[in-house]
Amino acid sequence: MEYKLKDGRVLLVREANENDAKEILEHMELVVSESDFLLSEPDEIDWDIEREKKIIKMYRESKNDLFLVAEFDGKVVGMLNFRGGKRxxxxxxxxxxxSVRKKYWGLGIxxxxxxxxxxxxxxxxxxxxQLEVVxxxxxxxxxxxxxxxxxxxxKKRAVFKDGIYIDLIIMGRWLG
Ligand SMILES: CC(C)(COP(=O)(O)OP(=O)(O)OC[C@H]1O[C@@H](n2cnc3c(N)ncnc32)[C@H](O)[C@@H]1OP(=O)(O)O)[C@@H](O)C(=O)NCCC(=O)NCCS
Structure with a gap:
């Protein structure tokens, strides 16, 4: 799907495919270093491209999972992954x-x-x-x-960062 951003430029939101694996890992490494609110730290990103390809394939083949990327200027600048219940x-x-790259925050991505x-x-x-947010x-x-x-x-004191325990807030939207 195409979206017009706040600055008038066009964003493409599409399903991730296996060719995105490397860019997705680069994106993840970047966003975890740019944001204080994600649960991984940069050295915890698993830089295994083949494994990432398998994960993307698994999402594509599942009916109730979705892996989206936001592509802007030919680059992955955002991603969203949804996992549906299995039972x-x-x-x-x-x-x-x-997650969205900090450089592009506030544009509507x-x-x-x-x-x-x-x-x-x-x-x-x-x-x-549903989701959990710090x-x-x-x-x-x-x-x-x-x-x-x-x-x-x-979820009280569910996150530990810089010597402090922080709560996770559970949020949900009913679509039924
Ligand atoms: C949270 C995140 C995904 C938002 O992405 P974004 O592209 O900046 O979002 P948008 O530009 O669409 O803005 C969405 C809304 O955020 C809110 N917002 C924007 N700037 C804000 C600010 N400075 N303070 C508070 N709220 C703000 C507004 O409600 C805005 O909607 P509006 O522009 O219609 O008023 C992005 O900031 C991000 O990746 N952060 C780091 C990772 C993260 O925290 N992920 C979520 C984990 S639960």
């Missing part, structure tokens, strides 16, 4: 993670990725989308609130 009792819902996820989820019959990540929380997500709970 019957939790198949109606899933969780996602999202996060919104474009999330909008694409919601359209796809409705199409394939997913009833509920307390204090106001930019992300505002993005989710804008798309109709509600705060459902809190």
């Amino acid at each position: 019957r009792r939790v198949k109606h819902k899933g969780e996602f993670g999202i 996060g919104s474009a990725l999330l909008n694409t996820l919601i359209l796809w989820a409705k199409k394939v019959g997913i009833k509920k989308i 307390d204090g990540n106001e930019r992300a929380i505002n993005l989710y609130l804008k798309y109709g997500f509600e705060i459902e709970g809190r």
Whole structure:
């Protein structure tokens, strides 16, 4: 899908394919160093391109998983991965993670990725989308609130960073 960004430029949001593996790993390494709110640290990125290709293939072949990339100027600048439940009792819902390169924050790329996820989820019959966000990540929380997500709970002291324990906030949107 194509989106017009706030500065008028055009963004492409599409499903990731195996040729994106290297760029996706580069993107992940970059965003975890740029943001204080992701759970991995740069040296924890598994730089195994073949493994990443398999992961992308697994997403492509699954009916209730989705791996999106946001492509801008021919480069991957954002990604979103959604994993649907695998057992019957939790198949109606899933969780996602999202990231955009800092240089491109505020242009509407996060919104474009999330909008694409919601359209796809409705199409394939997913009833509920959930996520966890580190307390204090106001930019992300505002993005989710804008798309109709509600705060459902809190996992206390679930993250440890720079000597401090931080809560994770659980958010969800019912699509059913
Ligand atoms: C969170 C993230 C994905 C948002 O992406 P983005 O491309 O900047 O998002 P958008 O430009 O679509 O902005 C979405 C909303 O964020 C909110 N927002 C933007 N700037 C903000 C700021 N400085 N403070 C608070 N909220 C802000 C607004 O509600 C905005 O919607 P609006 O422009 O219609 O008002 C991106 O900042 C990111 O990758 N952060 C690092 C990784 C991360 O935190 N991921 C989420 C983990 S749960």
